[in-house]
Amino acid sequence: MIPLQWYLALSVVLFCIGIFGVLSRRNAIGILMGLELMLNAANINLVAFGRFLHPTVLTGHVFAVFVITVAAAEAAVGLAIIIAVYRNIEHINVDKINVLKW
Amino acid sequence: MHITLHQFAFLAVACVVIGSALLVVTLRNIFHSLLFLALSFLGVAGVYIVLSADFLAAVQVLVYIGAVTVLMMFALMLTHRVMTSNLSQTLGQWSVTSFPVTLGILTILLKVLVFNPWGLKEPTKFQPTTGIIGQSLLTKYLLPFELASIVLLVAMIGAIILAKEDGAPREGISSDTGEPSRIESSCPCSVKDSDAGGQV
Numbered sequence: 001m002i003p004l005q006w007y008l009a010l011s012v013v014l015f016c017i018g019i020f021g022v023l024s025r026r027n028a029i030g031i032l033m034g035l036e037l038m039l040n041a042a043n044i045n046l047v048a049f050g051r052f053l054h055p056t057v058l059t060g061h062v063f064a065v066f067v068i069t070v071a072a073a074e075a076a077v078g079l080a081i082i083i084a085v086y087r088n089i090e091h092i093n094v095d096k097i098n099v100l101k102w
Numbered sequence: 103m104h105i106t107l108h109q110f111a112f113l114a115v116a117c118v119v120i121g122s123a124l125l126v127v128t129l130r131n132i133f134h135s136l137l138f139l140a141l142s143f144l145g146v147a148g149v150y151i152v153l154s155a156d157f158l159a160a161v162q163v164l165v166y167i168g169a170v171t172v173l174m175m176f177a178l179m180l181t182h183r184v185m186t187s188n189l190s191q192t193l194g195q196w197s198v199t200s201f202p203v204t205l206g207i208l209t210i211l212l213k214v215l216v217f218n219p220w221g222l223k224e225p226t227k228f229q230p231t232t233g234i235i236g237q238s239l240l241t242k243y244l245l246p247f248e249l250a251s252i253v254l255l256v257a258m259i260g261a262i263i264l265a266k267e268d269g270a271p272r273e274g275i276s277s278d279t280g281e282p283s284r285i286e287s288s289c290p291c292s293v294k295d296s297d298a299g300g301q302v
Contacts, residue, residue, distance in 0.1 A: 040146045062235060080262075082181065
């Protein structure tokens with residue numbers, strides 16, 4: 001039997017690794033990778049709480065399915081924006097994308 | 103302390119997830135960190151299996167590894183000059199400040215985790231989840247289900263419009279990228295990267 005705290009600890013550590021990736025990466029695709037890690041941590045939390053609270057209703061599973069859907073849409077739109085930015089200014093390092101900063 | 107097989111499976115999978123996630127945010131070569139991101143997604147699918155969420159484990163493998171990772175791989179190859187260049191992948195002074203910020207958030211979350219009395223017991227019964235998820239998606243959560251399909255449609259149209267070439271010839275960019283020295287310097291790097299990816 002695995003206590004709930006183990007799942008939550010895994011989720012906390014994964015979320016913080018994702019935050020560190022988002023804050024410290026320079027490549028915009030690296031920032032999107034950190035975002036995906038954070039969404040995965042949230043999904044682990046949802047499924048773990050769903051299993052421990054309502055093991056027959058599966059509300060957490062359904063919510064996790066929606067989170068996965070939105071994450072896929074977000075990745076598609078984000079990568080399209082990154083490709084458009086790359087085509088215009090030939091860089092996707094976020095410290096070089098400063099056209100609006102005059 | 104006696105560790106059961108269930109707990110051992112969770113610990114092994116958690117080690118894979120945490121280790122590969124750390125490599126994702128610290129490796130200098132962004133292509134290698136993308137491959138470790140796929141390994142981390144696979145580990146999260148293992149966590150779902152430990153949690154007896156069989157449908158979500160399959161969806162995780164299909165959507166994240168099959169779609170999101172491949173999409174990011176395409177984006178990396180379309181922006182290959184940033185990938186192959188061996189420059190630093192972290193944001194100079196911001197990486198110094200991001201470390202204490204991350205540690206602060208980690209401390210707050212762990213404090214909540216340790217000092218909150220959870221008192222929940224895991225049920226011992228394992229059951230298939232696919233049928234229940236399908237029934238609840240088409241009865242109780244029908245409106246969010248349709249909204250999710252609209253979100254996917256809008257995201258697909260938006261991504262196509264954003265990433266579409268707009269027909270006009272771009273003489274400025276083509277003259278920039280047409281320098282032979284840059285092409286020669288980028289080609290061996292990309293070959294080397296694909297070789298390293300094959301080894302992983």
